Amino acid sequence: MTNQYRVLPGPEHFLPPAAASMGIRLPNPGEAHIHGVIVPEEQALEEAARQFLMAKVPTIFPGPLVLWAWNEKAAKKATAIRHLYETIKECVTPQQQAMLIPMPDYRPKYPKINPEVEINPNHPNLTIWHNKIDCCMFVGVHCHQANLSLKIIRGGTSCYTIAMCAQAGHEDAMLSFRDASAEKIMRLAEWVRKLKGTVKVSQVVSKSGASN
Amino acid sequence: MSKERIKIAPEFFDIMPPEYQDLVTRATYGNESRGWKDIGTSKELIEEHSLCAGCPESMAFRYILASLPNPEDTVMVGSTGCTSLVFPHVAVHNIHSLFGNQNAVASGLKRALTVRFPGRIKDVVVLAGDGATVDIGLDMTLQAWFRQEKFTTICFDNELYANTGGQESGLMQKGFVAKMAPVGKTFEKVRLPEIARESGCHYVVNCTVSKPSLVEKVIKNAVYVAREIGPTYLQLYTPCILEIGKNSMEGLQEMRDSEKPTERFAYKEYISEPAKQLLAEIAAKEKERKAAAKQLTSQEA
Ligand SMILES: Cc1ncc(C[n+]2csc(CCOP(=O)(O)OP(=O)(O)O)c2C)c(N)n1
Ligand code: SF4
Ligand SMILES: [Mg+2]
Numbered sequence: 001m002t003n004q005y006r007v008l009p010g011p012e013h014f015l016p017p018a019a020a021s022m023g024i025r026l027p028n029p030g031e032a033h034i035h036g037v038i039v040p041e042e043q044a045l046e047e048a049a050r051q052f053l054m055a056k057v058p059t060i061f062p063g064p065l066v067l068w069a070w071n072e073k074a075a076k077k078a079t080a081i082r083h084l085y086e087t088i089k090e091c092v093t094p095q096q097q098a099m100l101i102p103m104p105d106y107r108p109k110y111p112k113i114n115p116e117v118e119i120n121p122n123h124p125n126l127t128i129w130h131n132k133i134d135c136c137m138f139v140g141v142h143c144h145q146a147n148l149s150l151k152i153i154r155g156g157t158s159c160y161t162i163a164m165c166a167q168a169g170h171e172d173a174m175l176s177f178r179d180a181s182a183e184k185i186m187r188l189a190e191w192v193r194k195l196k197g198t199v200k201v202s203q204v205v206s207k208s209g210a211s212n
Numbered sequence: 213m214s215k216e217r218i219k220i221a222p223e224f225f226d227i228m229p230p231e232y233q234d235l236v237t238r239a240t241y242g243n244e245s246r247g248w249k250d251i252g253t254s255k256e257l258i259e260e261h262s263l264c265a266g267c268p269e270s271m272a273f274r275y276i277l278a279s280l281p282n283p284e285d286t287v288m289v290g291s292t293g294c295t296s297l298v299f300p301h302v303a304v305h306n307i308h309s310l311f312g313n314q315n316a317v318a319s320g321l322k323r324a325l326t327v328r329f330p331g332r333i334k335d336v337v338v339l340a341g342d343g344a345t346v347d348i349g350l351d352m353t354l355q356a357w358f359r360q361e362k363f364t365t366i367c368f369d370n371e372l373y374a375n376t377g378g379q380e381s382g383l384m385q386k387g388f389v390a391k392m393a394p395v396g397k398t399f400e401k402v403r404l405p406e407i408a409r410e411s412g413c414h415y416v417v418n419c420t421v422s423k424p425s426l427v428e429k430v431i432k433n434a435v436y437v438a439r440e441i442g443p444t445y446l447q448l449y450t451p452c453i454l455e456i457g458k459n460s461m462e463g464l465q466e467m468r469d470s471e472k473p474t475e476r477f478a479y480k481e482y483i484s485e486p487a488k489q490l491l492a493e494i495a496a497k498e499k500e501r502k503a504a505a506k507q508l509t510s511q512e513a
Contacts, residue, residue, distance in 0.1 A: 062224060069221040078221030102224060104232050107300035110262040117229050 007036045007174050009161075010154045018151065019171035026169045032177045033169065041177065045184075048137070048162050048175055049191035052088050052098075053199040055135030055160065059099040060085050061119050065166070066140030067102050073182075074140070080185035081139055087189040091196040099131060103138075106145045121145040125156045134202065137162040138173070139180060147172055164188075217241070217284050231259055235303055241284045244501070248278045248424035257283055259301040263294055266460025268421055268450040268467060269368055273298055275427040276339070276366070280304065281435055286335040287325070289318040291349065293341035293375045294452075295368055312349030314338045315356035315365060322363045335435050336363035342383040343373040346402055350382075357411035360442040364434045367404070367445070370452040378455045383447075385476065390455055405480055408445040414484040415444040420467035420477045430481075436494055437487045444487075449477040 005022035024036040032044030039047075052058040062081055069075045082100075089098040103119045113120045115130035121141070128136070136159055138146050143165075150161050150172035163173035166180040177184060218236055220228055238255035240246040250256075257277040261270045273295075280286050283304050290299045292311040299306045309317040318338045325334040345353050345367040353365060371388065373379040378391035382402040389396045405418040415437040417430045427448070434444040451466045453459070458466055470477040483491065 067221060067224050067228065069219040070217075075221055078223045082223035100224075100227050102227050102229070104228060105300075110260055110297070110301060114229065117227070 005036065007033075007154070007172065009158045009174060011156050011158060012154050014155055016151055016155045018147070024171040026171060027176070027178055029179060032175065033171075034175050036171065041184075044175055044177060045188050045191045046195070048177075048188055049195050050199050051135045051160050051162065051175070052137075052192055053091060053195055054202045055096065055133075056202060057097050057099060057131055057133045057135070058088050058092065059101060059131070059133045059136045060088075061101055061103050061124075061136055061138050061141070063103045063138065063141030063145070064105075065142065067104055076182040077140065077180070077185065080182040080189070084185050084189040084192070087192050091192050093201060096201060099133065101127060101131070103141055103145075103149075106142070119149075121149040121152075124149040124153050128153060128157045128159050133159055135160040135162070137164055138170075139164040139185070140166075143167060143170075146170055231255075239303065240278070244281075246278065246281070246283075247428045248275050251275075251278050251424075257303040258298070259303070261301060262297040264454050264460075266453055266463050267294070268453070268463040269294055269298070269370070271424075271463070272368060272421040272427065272448055272450045273302075275421060275424045276431055277302065277304065278424075279428040279431040280335070280337070281432055282333055282335050285333055286337060286435075287321060289314045289321065289336065289338045289340075291338075291340035291344035293344055293368075293373075294370075295339055295341055296375075312344050312347075313352055314340045314344060314349060315352040315361070318363050318365075319356050319359065319361045322361060333439060335439060337435065338363060338365045340365075340367060341374070342367055342369045342371060343379075343381045346382040346404055354407070354411050357408060357413055357443045357445070360412055362438050362440075362442055364431075364438045364444045364446065365408075366431075366434075367447045368450045369447050370450050370455070371401070372452060372455055374452040374455055378452075401476060405445070405447055405482070408443075408447075409482045412443060413445045413482075414438075414442045414487040416446075416480075416482040418447045418477065418480040420449040420471045422464055422467040422471060426479075433491055437483075437490060440490055441484070441486050 007019045027033050027038050030041055031038050032041045034044055034047055066074055066077045085100045092098055101119050106121050108122045115127040119127035153159050153161055161173045163170035163176040164180045165176055165178055169176040169178035220236055234255040240250050240254045258273055263270045286304055288304055288306040290296045290308050291314040296308055315338055318336050322336040369383050371384045372381050372390050380393035380397055384397045386400045387396050405416050408416045415434050421427050430446055434446050438444045449467055449470055453463050
């Protein structure tokens with residue numbers, strides 16, 4: 001079967017198909033995928049760094065698996081993620097705004113979340129819209145909630161999604177790593193530093209910022 | 213057990229929403245003498261609630277969450293109804309079960325936790341409405357008791373199906389007319405506390421939630437007995453002020469009126485012999501612990 005489906009920034013439509021059902025495969029160890037095409041991991045690191053540097057509001061969404069220091073690995077990843085965020089902040093221009101917004105809870109909140117300070121997997125689009133986020137990376141979010149969020153974001157926004165997945169990767173992200181580790185996150189930060197100043201900020205502005 | 217188990221990674225502390233920062237700094241996890249008196253001075257384990265303004269279920273929730281002896285190692289099991297809308301705002305592990313299945317889910321959960329965490333105390337507490345406990349879930353409720361499953365069942369008895377607009381429930385009073393039960397109930401309120409006793413519950417209490425200190429006592433007793441001996445059951449009157457036509461401020465008086473000696477929520481308890489023995493031992497230890505703590509503070513002073 002020739003597979004034409006590509007995982008691209010949306011808005012795709014209200015309920016985009018699960019990329020897996022469209023034939024998108026997950027990468028093997030040492031690989032990653034970009035838009036559903038399997039590539040060597042190093043290539044994806046470079047591309048993710050480029051996307052961060054191109055974005056007006058490059059954002060990292062850490063989830064409960066890294067927000068809470070529940071074991072040593074999680075604590076190390078937290079340090080690496082913060083380092084990545086600080087690096088992006090340093091490497092972008094004053095016109096860009098790097099953000100670090102937690103996903104502390106998966107449960108729907110009453111009466112609503114505050115999209116300025118958090119993201120919730122049941123309506124991640126609210127945080128994307130509110131902050132006009134045009135590139136984001138999920139890290140430390142359990143698989144099911146990440147899948148749900150990535151699909152909703154692809155359905156209703158034009159945000160570029162990156163998954164720094166600790167398991168086998170996410171088909172529903174536009175770019176996905178697998179086997180996330182503190183070391184891999186640090187390598188991504190190195191790529192951001194390496195590409196600093198070589199990437200032009202995206203000129204595309206949609207009606208409500210990044211995401212309509 | 214303590215806050216050691218809920219530490220925010222220091223790199224993310226500043227970006228966490230304030231309610232989570234509060235939880236790790238000011239909640240009473242790990243405090244052996246936690247209880248209703250912490251309300252107002254510590255971070256509660258309930259954030260906002262989604263119930264009607266003044267709903268006594270909200271008071272009950274706050275007292276129960278303040279009183280659980282071991283919240284960091286407790287899993288609550290809920291069921292559909294007004295209570296289920298509150299669980300997303302509760303900082304205790306919880307599972308939402310299909311309406312009526314709560315005691316079956318809790319049975320499996322308690323057994324699994326016992327196998328998975330040998331040597332660690334893990335409490336399971338079911339909290340469901342009267343419709344879930346007595347009508348649609350009666351089979352699961354009773355079977356769990358027959359099997360002597362070691363967890364606590366709490367029923368928020370508001371004497372009808374509140375969440376779906378006021379249908380008749382087995383715990384509704386005879387003759388009561390509700391919005392969706394216009395004919396009026398034709399049979400008596402089911403005597404679930406008595407049924408619980410006969411079905412093997414070792415600690416059974418029927419009361420209102422008008423007195424926080426009483427709620428604290430019965431919650432702690434019910435959890436301790438379930439942990440060591442067998443099933444326990446609490447039936448708490450949490451009137452649906454919306455359905456009985458009361459204002460937000462009138463829930464407390466409604467409970468006080470219904471707990472008078474001749475009323476249906478007059479305090480009633482049943483404690484099995486092994487449970488009595490256990491509670492006496494716990495009370496003696498608690499007395500010792502408090503005396504030791506008092507001595508320590510007077511020495512330090
Ligand atoms: C299997 C199933 N049957 C029926 C329902 C519809 N339902 C939702 S809430 C509810 C009544 C809840 O009554 P109760 O348990 O007394 O809780 P309350 O809302 O009164 O606190 C019913 C019947 C459902 N959600 N699931
Ligand atoms: S409908 Fe009744 S039981 Fe439900 S929240 Fe409102 S007052 Fe409380
Ligand atoms: Mg009810």
